[in-house]
Amino acid sequence: MTAGPFKLEKMDQTAKTITLVRDDNWWGQKAKLDKVIFRALDSDATVNAFANGELDALEIVPSAADLQRAKAVPGVDIRKAAAPNWRHITVNGSAPNLTDKSVRQAVLLGINREAITQSDLKDLDWPVQVLNNHLYMNTHKGYVDNSGELGKYNPEKAKQLLDAAGWKLEGEYRKKDGKELELRFIVPAAYPLAKQEGELTQAMLKDVGVKVKIEPVPDDKFFDDYITPGNFDLVPFSWLGTPFPNGALPQIYKRPTSKDNFGSNFPRIGSPELDTLIEQAAGEMDPVKYIELGNQADKLIWDEVHTIPLYQRPSIFAAKKTLANYGAFGFATKDWSAVGFTK
Numbered sequence: 001m002t003a004g005p006f007k008l009e010k011m012d013q014t015a016k017t018i019t020l021v022r023d024d025n026w027w028g029q030k031a032k033l034d035k036v037i038f039r040a041l042d043s044d045a046t047v048n049a050f051a052n053g054e055l056d057a058l059e060i061v062p063s064a065a066d067l068q069r070a071k072a073v074p075g076v077d078i079r080k081a082a083a084p085n086w087r088h089i090t091v092n093g094s095a096p097n098l099t100d101k102s103v104r105q106a107v108l109l110g111i112n113r114e115a116i117t118q119s120d121l122k123d124l125d126w127p128v129q130v131l132n133n134h135l136y137m138n139t140h141k142g143y144v145d146n147s148g149e150l151g152k153y154n155p156e157k158a159k160q161l162l163d164a165a166g167w168k169l170e171g172e173y174r175k176k177d178g179k180e181l182e183l184r185f186i187v188p189a190a191y192p193l194a195k196q197e198g199e200l201t202q203a204m205l206k207d208v209g210v211k212v213k214i215e216p217v218p219d220d221k222f223f224d225d226y227i228t229p230g231n232f233d234l235v236p237f238s239w240l241g242t243p244f245p246n247g248a249l250p251q252i253y254k255r256p257t258s259k260d261n262f263g264s265n266f267p268r269i270g271s272p273e274l275d276t277l278i279e280q281a282a283g284e285m286d287p288v289k290y291i292e293l294g295n296q297a298d299k300l301i302w303d304e305v306h307t308i309p310l311y312q313r314p315s316i317f318a319a320k321k322t323l324a325n326y327g328a329f330g331f332a333t334k335d336w337s338a339v340g341f342t343k
Contacts, residue, residue: 058070091233102164185236188222274300
């Protein structure tokens with residue numbers, strides 16, 4: 001049973017491939033391709049595989065080096081679009097050193113998001129613009145800057161909040177009840193961009209007396225062993241969204257009903273007021289009220305410092321010029337039946 005123009009033919013655990021073939025019983029448009037093969041590769045190996053002709057297309061995560069490497073491949077077409085995807089740092093509000101909201105706010109104020117955004121998007125031929133909304137992207141008609149004072153880099157205010165929370169500077173770093181204010185910044189080992197984000201965060205938070213320990217972990221254990229069980233303090237990754245952002249509110253931002261039932265609310269925090277707005281925003285049918293309620297909820301998400309938005313992540317694909325109707329889809333849904341090769 002399938003729900004599209006292709007059906008599963010085989011999975012090869014050794015080669016790490018999944019092969020789909022045309023499903024002649026599909027009721028819709030007949031697929032132009034006979035088969036599609038997906039390969040699982042480490043993030044640092046994909047561009048080389050494309051350059052060697054092993055792949056027909058690949059998505060380039062924000063990496064100037066990968067983009068330049070892909071551009072050098074003969075017969076390549078670089079395809080770009082603004083997408084509903086965004087880069088952020090998730091803040092574990094259930095971690096011992098971050099349960100105090102004022103400490104989370106101090107961490108946010110102590111991070112120069114514009115500097116990280118500039119570093120990540122440098123040489124990608126893409127506008128450098130900080131994202132100040134958890135739901136609506138910069139290119140979305142519902143976008144409003146809801147960050148307020150928390151969205152402005154303010155290390156002096158961060159120091160004041162930490163002082164008031166009882167974390168006093170002793171030497172380079174702050175302590176409270178003899179315990180040092182240290183945060184674990186988890187990064188996938190094979191993704192240099194995340195390490196770079198960690199190093200920038202480490203230097204910025206050191207200026208306000210917060211110690212950041214960067215901890216590289218195996219890519220294949222990044223979510224299962226660290227993010228999902230809450231085994232982190234700070235962690236950078238990207239949310240891949242849809243054209244209907246309010247639908248993600250209950251999954252990501254609603255308070256957990258138990259320690260084992262938290263959906264994708266990895267920080268495991270929220271509030272009754274936010275829960276009420278989430279239910280209203282996710283179920284609203286009027287398009288104007290839908291956006292209004294979403295932005296009201298976003299203001300509360302900022303206040304909780306659940307997640308630190310960085311930027312709307314560009315969708316960049318490298319593809320063979322002969323590959324048609326595949327690449328950077330932006331807010332559109334890919335139509336696999338239309339994907340094919342030109343002569």
